[in-house]
Amino acid sequence: MKPYYESKDGRFKLYLADSFEFLRDFSKNSVDMIFSDPPYMLSNGGFTVHAGRRVSVNKGDWDKSHGLYNDFNFHLNWIKLCRESLKPHGTIWISGTYHSIYQCGYSLQLAGYKILNDIAWYKPNAAPNLSGRYFTASHETLIWARKEEKARHIFNYGLMRNGSWPEDFLKKPDKQMRSIWAINPPRSWEKKFGKHPTQKPTDLLKRIVLASTNRGNTVLDPFTGSSTTGLVAYLYGRKFVGVDNDRASLDLSIKRFEELAANINNKQKIITKI
Amino acid sequence: MKPYYESKDGRFKLYLADSFEFLRDFSKNSVDMIFSDPPYMLSNGGFTVHAGRRVSVNKGDWDKSHGLYNDFNFHLNWIKLCRESLKPHGTIWISGTYHSIYQCGYSLQLAGYKILNDIAWYKPNAAPNLSGRYFTASHETLIWARKEEKARHIFNYGLMRNGSWPEDFLKKPDKQMRSIWAINPPRSWEKKFGKHPTQKPTDLLKRIVLASTNRGNTVLDPFTGSSTTGLVAYLYGRKFVGVDNDRASLDLSIKRFEELAANINNKQKIITKI
């Protein structure tokens, strides 16, 4: 496997690949933490997953239950493959809304992970509900799980408790970090190199990376998109491996990374810009 | 089916029964809203679920995946049975933590419900995490779903938007009700007639009942416990049907209901006492 992009120091690598094929070949028991924001699928048809391999499918026999089963199968498979790449004490984060998160959560349980926490990421400035028929969707769910039922995972308790978290009005100083995080999504002007539909705020990834990894650890993102995970991981001295099957996303990732690398001596300013 | 307890006006009924057997016999297409807080520590071995019926099982062939599959089957079955009892526009609320909520959420999708919202119920005064190995669990998840893919469900938008919600510091006046609700769990002194381990605060059920039902509607709770759902539903003029297989829980429900009925002329005071 040849990286699509690799930083000079080798700590930041991007692969242009199908996540399934990539994960089957990737080193086992080598990753400390995975962050993943998987596609929703939403049962569009066109392919299914058998034995961890994508297979195109006849559109004719496509119905809702078929689509649902296929979506679930998709998630179960990439989640199983991720588990193989994790070290025994390694952990995985999965983010999603109700479209996919229940399938991912149940998949984690089936695949043998131990769920450590579920986090509600509250977006204080979420867009209003225009139909007036529902509550205003203003959060996403994050699940944090460990590969093995029994193992000592990394959790930087002191930093989470006593660190500085001015972006989160729900985090009280000198109190434990709780399972609700109030963090605004990125403003549109922050996406200066191009827009990625599900780009996550750096403050969110900063918290995830600092909570669940140590300096020098390896972080993997199998649906890396514009690579906010990777930028934050690199900035804080972690190694990063990002995978995506979309070339445009990786090109956007590279632009963002090179901006970061050029200014890394000024860490304080960077975190709000990347 | 004879009720274990029925109020004089017939608007509040409790049944001592296995929820599966009860739901199979209960009127179809008759319920406007279901609230359910299902049990989740199911995988202890000793029984399994086949076709909606509990069957004891040889402890010998009990492993984790067997237990997980059994739990999922349990949830899928009661959720399917609930769907039959709902009117086409009827909705269901399910509450839970990560132990069970992913299985319930995926079951809802498989059973053909349309998920309307997921709600994070934030408990500002949640107990601290003593291990220092995790984030402090301070919320539960609620899923709101409609029986049919296309139908006009009840949502009292104006009341949710403009009503008075002093118990929730996250609810801004004259703004839409959002998917994060800050509501404290009941204090122990509120459980004056006896403790029920998963008793929900009346403020939470009040919001659920007022949001998704109208006066005169029928509300069902298949795991009714100490019947907070029923007390709130009755107080606001809804009909209630509660089911539980635990006699002690129903006896506790009756005590709470009779206290409520004796003081119903003073609604303001009651809501904080029941």
Add this chain to the structure above:
DNA sequence: TATAAAGGTGAATCCGCAC
């Protein structure tokens, strides 16, 4: 020049109306 107020824009979904 900085801050405040006012005004305009955009997002996703539902609903009514015309055909």
Add this chain to the structure above:
DNA sequence: AGTGCGGATTCACCTTTAT
């Protein structure tokens, strides 16, 4: 009765204008 179009809805944010 099914289809399709257009209006209505709300809130945060951005731009413009006023102090």
